Amino acid sequence: MSERKPSINPIILLILLIILVFVFLTGSQTPKPEFSLKNSSFTMLLGFLGFLLIFLALLRLLAKMPTPTKKTTLTVIQCTKCAFKSIRNFQVGDYIPKIVGTCPSCGGPFQIEAIYVEEKPPKKKSPEPF
Amino acid sequence: MPITQGLFGEQVNVWSWIIQLAFLAFIFAYFFYGQRIQMAMWSRDIEKALYKLKLMRDRARETSIKTVKELGKPPTDPTTRIDQFLERVFIQPESMDPAGVVWKFDHLLNVRDLSMKDEVKRIAPEAKDATLNNLENLLEAAMDLNLIYRIVKHYYLFGKRTRSYIIIAQLHMLLPLIMETASAYEGAIQAFSMGQPIGDGAGPLLVSKLIRGREYKKIEKDMVVGETEIEGRKVYVLKAEGPGGNVGKPGDALMTLLNSLNQKPSLVIMVDAALKFEGENTGDVAEGVGAAIGGIGTEKFKIEEVTYKYKIPLFAVVIKESLREAIAPMKKEIYEGVEKAIERVKRIIRENTKEGETVIIAGIGNTIGIA
Numbered sequence: 179m180s181e182r183k184p185s186i187n188p189i190i191l192l193i194l195l196i197i198l199v200f201v202f203l204t205g206s207q208t209p210k211p212e213f214s215l216k217n218s219s220f221t222m223l224l225g226f227l228g229f230l231l232i233f234l235a236l237l238r239l240l241a242k243m244p245t246p247t248k249k250t251t252l253t254v255i256q257c258t259k260c261a262f263k264s265i266r267n268f269q270v271g272d273y274i275p276k277i278v279g280t281c282p283s284c285g286g287p288f289q290i291e292a293i294y295v296e297e298k299p300p301k302k303k304s305p306e307p308f
Numbered sequence: 309m310p311i312t313q314g315l316f317g318e319q320v321n322v323w324s325w326i327i328q329l330a331f332l333a334f335i336f337a338y339f340f341y342g343q344r345i346q347m348a349m350w351s352r353d354i355e356k357a358l359y360k361l362k363l364m365r366d367r368a369r370e371t372s373i374k375t376v377k378e379l380g381k382p383p384t385d386p387t388t389r390i391d392q393f394l395e396r397v398f399i400q401p402e403s404m405d406p407a408g409v410v411w412k413f414d415h416l417l418n419v420r421d422l423s424m425k426d427e428v429k430r431i432a433p434e435a436k437d438a439t440l441n442n443l444e445n446l447l448e449a450a451m452d453l454n455l456i457y458r459i460v461k462h463y464y465l466f467g468k469r470t471r472s473y474i475i476i477a478q479l480h481m482l483l484p485l486i487m488e489t490a491s492a493y494e495g496a497i498q499a500f501s502m503g504q505p506i507g508d509g510a511g512p513l514l515v516s517k518l519i520r521g522r523e524y525k526k527i528e529k530d531m532v533v534g535e536t537e538i539e540g541r542k543v544y545v546l547k548a549e550g551p552g553g554n555v556g557k558p559g560d561a562l563m564t565l566l567n568s569l570n571q572k573p574s575l576v577i578m579v580d581a582a583l584k585f586e587g588e589n590t591g592d593v594a595e596g597v598g599a600a601i602g603g604i605g606t607e608k609f610k611i612e613e614v615t616y617k618y619k620i621p622l623f624a625v626v627i628k629e630s631l632r633e634a635i636a637p638m639k640k641e642i643y644e645g646v647e648k649a650i651e652r653v654k655r656i657i658r659e660n661t662k663e664g665e666t667v668i669i670a671g672i673g674n675t676i677g678i679a
Contacts, residue, residue, distance in 0.1 A: 223323055251504055251637055258521070270502050273551035274516055274678045293505050293677055294643045295636075 192235040195228060249297040259286030268293055347473055350480040354464045357483050361457040364494045368450035369394065375446060375501045379439050380432020389431045393447055394454045396424075414606045424448075438503075441552030442676060446500035449635070453493045460486060488632065495636030500553055505677035507633040511579040512678045513646050514653070515547040515671030530554050531561035538654060540663030544573070546670040553676035558601060559610025562670060566614055574665040575621055577653055578611070580672040581634050581642070582626035591645030592628045593652050600624035601672045611670075623656055625649050638677075 251268035255278055262283040272278075276290045338345065369390070376386050398420055401412040428444045429435075435443055460479065467475030499506045505513065515534070524532035526549065534545045544565060548556030562576070580600040584590065599611045599622060615622045627645040657667055 223327055249637075268502070268504060272677070273503065274505065274513065275520060276551075276679070292643050294638050294640045296640050 189239070192232065192239065195231050195235060247297045249295050251293065251295050253290055254292040254294075255288050256291040257281035257284060257286045258289050260284040263291075264288075343473055347471075347476050350476050351464070351468060354460070354476065354479055354483065357487055358457070358461055358464060360487070361453075361460055361490055364490055365450075365453045365457045368453045368494065368497050371497050371501050372447055372450045376432050376443060379435050379443065381434035382432060386431045389427075390447065393424075393427060393431070394451050396451060410606050410609045413604060414610075417604065417606060438550070438552030441554050442500055442503050445553035445674070445676065446497065449493050449496045449500055453490060453497075456486060456490050456493070492632040492635050495632060499635070499637045499676065503551065503553075503677050505638045506635055506674055507629045507638050507642050508581050508635060508673040509638060509675055509678050510581040510627040510629070510642055510646050510649070511671035511673040512547040512550065512675035513638075513643070513671070514579050514649055515545045515669060516550075516678050517646065517650060518543070518653075518669065519545050524549075528557055528561040528564055530556035531558065533561065533565055538657055538667070541657055541661055542571075542664075542666045543657070544569075544666070544668045546668065547678075548673075548675040550675035550679040551677055553674055555603070555672075555674050557607060558670050558672055559607035559614075562611055562668070563614045565668065566618055566620075569666065571666050572618060573620055573668050574661045575623060575657065576611075576615055576668045576670065577623045577625060577656060578670045578672055579625045579627070579649060579653065581629050583634070584628035584630055588628055589641070590629050590633055590639060591641035591643075591648070593625065593645055593648045594628065595623065595625045595652055595656065598622060598624050600626055621660070623660070625652050625656070 252265050253268045253272045255264045255266070256262070260281060260283055262281050264282075272290055272293060274290050274293060277287050278290060279288045280286065281288045372394075373387055373390055376382065376390065380386070398416070401409055401416060403409045424444055424447075425440065428440055428447060432440065432443055463475055463479050466472070467479060496506065498504070518538070519534040519536055522534055522536055524534045524547075527533040527546070530549050532547060532549050536543050536545060546558060546561050546565065548554040548558075566573070578600040580602070582594070582600065584592070599608045599615075601608045601611065611622070627642060627649055629639075629642055629645075633639055633642065653669060661667055
């Protein structure tokens with residue numbers, strides 16, 4: 179399932195916002211007194227907006243979709259005589275218990291024993307306490 | 309003196325004006341338009357979900373057309389026929405007078421099944437029997453995705469047109485469940501197009517492992533029976549005919565088998581995949597009593613009827629998995645669950661029957677990729 183990617187990379191957005199807040203908080207005074215950093219309301223507004231945007235950017239970062247786990251469909255082939263086992267990728271036409279040749283070890287019938295999907299388990303969070 | 313000084317005191321300036329006005333505007337807007345704002349936010353979420361559903365539906369349709377062209381080698385372009393297939397309807401029988409509704413349902417399901425098979429045969433004339441079943445399953449999954457998309461779109465547009473807060477709210481609340489189901493069907497598309505065993509095939513896989521090396525014979529339409537021995541007991545195993553995608557009619561098969569046996573079986577064990585609860589492990593095995601079978605209920609009814617008629621104990625062994633896992637390619641955990649279930653079935657047989665008695669094991673589920 180494909181997700182629409184956000185138009186701006188949230189990391190870049192976050193860095194830009196931090197720079198913006200830093201510039202406004204440490205920058206020189208403007209000629210107009212109402213835009214001066216001495217003006218507490220103006221500074222408060224900018225600070226509030228800056229922090230709000232940083233918070234939103236952080237939320238977007240945290241909400242980033244997890245990358246899908248890599249899945250491989252495997253076919254397990256086993257000798258019916260000596261139990262010699264071989265695993266390969268699934269091929270169209272495979273089914274359980276199809277005979278797919280002879281055992282390289284003893285020459286017995288080589289039969290498909292299992293077909294399953296194996297996936298790398300995602301990083302586990304700490305288990306639920308219940 | 310500026311008017312602001314009169315309103316906000318000596319220290320007032322244009323910024324505090326703006327902040328306070330914005331704050332007041334926000335309070336008023338939320339007070340009068342809160343519900344509309346909420347509805348707009350929900351609508352946006354539903355629109356996003358609809359976009360995803362449309363994408364899933366289109367991908368499923370494309371895969372169906374591609375697979376039909378590859379395996380069925382139709383002489384003409386099958387796109388129109390496939391589009392018509394995706395819009396098929398099934399009208400359920402009337403249940404105002406419920407007596408006999410099971411048989412009416414059964415009849416309509418048989419007709420539906422036959423007509424769908426015929427239609428797939430016409431769309432893909434070169435496909436072999438097993439492939440034909442897989443194609444039918446594939447088209448059914450695409451049909452279900454199409455239906456989900458159409459239903460969600462209908463309620464969304466209807467709610468938006470009538471500005472119904474309740475319809476949009478209900479749809480929004482159901483979205484996680486709807487998307488879970490849709491994404492499960494999307495997983496099934498891959499399995500059906502390639503003929504891979506799916507999670508629901510746990511029951512047939514167990515039967516296939518028990519009968520390994522022996523022959524089946526056909527007992528009912530799309531159903532086979534095999535005979536084996538477990539610890540001195542004669543065991544009949546039932547499953548749908550594979551390796552094509554098929555669930556068969558286990559109820560009919562069990563009826564036919566019981567009516568044909570000279571010796572009354574001591575036990576019927578049904579093995580099926582069952583939906584796990586959130587937080588439970590995939591592949592865990594549980595046992596109990598009753599008919600372990602899903603679907604509309606006609607087969608379950610028949611199994612309960614026939615086991616009651618012959619007074620045979622009915623046991624169930626289930627392999628736990630989620631809905632998504634049930635129709636997606638089989639996971640390793642489910643395969644391992646089948647191995648555990650075999651031991652459980654053997655233990656049930658040992659504890660509930662004596663040597664020389666007869667047992668029936670029915671492996672319920674879609675047998676795609678499992679002969």
